[in-house]
Amino acid sequence: MYTTVTELADGRELIYYDAAPGRDRTAEDRRPLDRVESSPELRRDPATGDWVTIAAHRQTRTYHPPADACPLCPSRDGRQSEIPAADYEVAVFENRFPSLSGAAGRCEVVCFTPEHGAGFADLTPARARLVLDAWTDRTAALSARPGVAQVYCFENRGAEIGVTLPHPHGQIYAFTAPAPRTAKHLAAAAAHRAATGRNLFEDLLAEARAATERVVLAGEHWTAFVPYAARWPYEVHLYPHRRVPDLTRLDEAERAEFPGLYLELLRRFDGLFGLAEPTPYISAWHQAPLTGGEELALHLELFTVRRTADKLKYLAGTESGMDAFMNDVAPETAAARLREVP
Structure with missing residues (x-):
């Protein structure tokens, strides 16, 4: 570069x-x-x-x-x-x-x-x-x-x-x-460590890889999976297998594998609904804060606001008013649908 x-x-x-x-x-x-x-x-x-x-x-x-x-x-x-x-x-x-x-x-x-x-x-x-x-x-x-x-x-x-x-x-x-979502991650990770002695994000990745019905794509160094309690109809989290705090700590093997796997994931999103126009999405890198983020893990969260070919997921009364998400698609169904996209 x-x-x-x-x-x-x-x-x-x-x-x-x-x-x-x-x-x-x-x-x-x-x-x-x-x-x-x-x-x-x-x-x-x-x-x-x-x-x-x-x-x-x-x-x-x-x-x-x-x-x-x-x-x-x-x-x-x-x-x-x-x-x-x-x-x-x-x-x-x-x-x-x-x-x-x-x-x-x-x-x-x-x-x-x-x-x-x-x-x-x-x-x-x-x-x-x-x-x-x-x-x-x-x-x-x-x-x-x-x-x-x-x-x-x-x-x-x-x-x-x-x-x-x-x-x-x-x-x-x-x-x-730190952003509000990161603050929630920090609190959840601390509680998980206190209760189990283990890292929350390592356990989330291990659980997803074991429960293969939620895995969408898997490589040697990365796994893309739908989270157990997905908030969005089609939501995928992409984790490196080795826990690192941010992008600067990825090694060359992890960097080399990422582009092909991520591009395939995006193309599967575009093929979800069989529409001529591309699928709208948000793709977000979650990186640990510079201080106090030792328990966090670098990962990417990708999700779309589209729930069917002609319907959007709106953040209405419960989501916008009370921060209480209601998902219309079961995570296991979403993962299976994404695996089926050619």
Whole structure:
């Protein structure tokens, strides 16, 4: 992997990731941009203890632009975008409309490919590996920033999820406190250790691998399975067999196997409902916080809001109002359906 670090016209950082050296990354951003003015505020909900980000400046962010005005495509034919180069492999830059910035954290955009109409599932294994390397590099860099407590890499895909830019991309958030879901993981892991003397996430993986009816894909170093108490109709967790806290601790064998297995998993999601359009999903890397996360395990959680070809799973009264999930599909049924997808 080869990196080129440069700046956009407003001073935001841009990093090109290339599989080989020699690519010309000298193109300048000549847009007349003002410096980004954002002042998100972190407020703690005294009733739950959760931190809520107030980011009112994001109301003016780019919203469903036409394809010929996509800000994530390369700059071509006199049209300037967020990527000054005429082509790229993987690019990462600071979000112009960040939910977190300054003392509140940092938000970055990860462009997986210059092809506007593609998706992650369309990548080659080599390009998917380059994305993995970019996630890893940014995890290391952001973890070294003062005040950062946890790094979160994720992809939102599909209008049903709320995506406003259809170009294939993901995001990376640097939180200044562990996320609420991570706090639940920490509490559950501590209780499991106290009760059994074992690690919760190692036991979850071992249980899933033994209960093969919930396994979707398995390799030498990774297993993808539907969790026993899945919240979403089609939800898969992907674990490395060796417990590590974050992406930086994966070894070469684990990195080498990941792209092919993950791409197959995404393609099975796309084939679930027999539709022409791709399946909407959220793909989320859960990494341990920088301190106090010794019991946690790196894993990826992938799920879709679609429950049938013509029905979505809405987070309505029980889920949104009480954080009480109701799932319409049995986990064992979901796993069997995913195994059946060619």
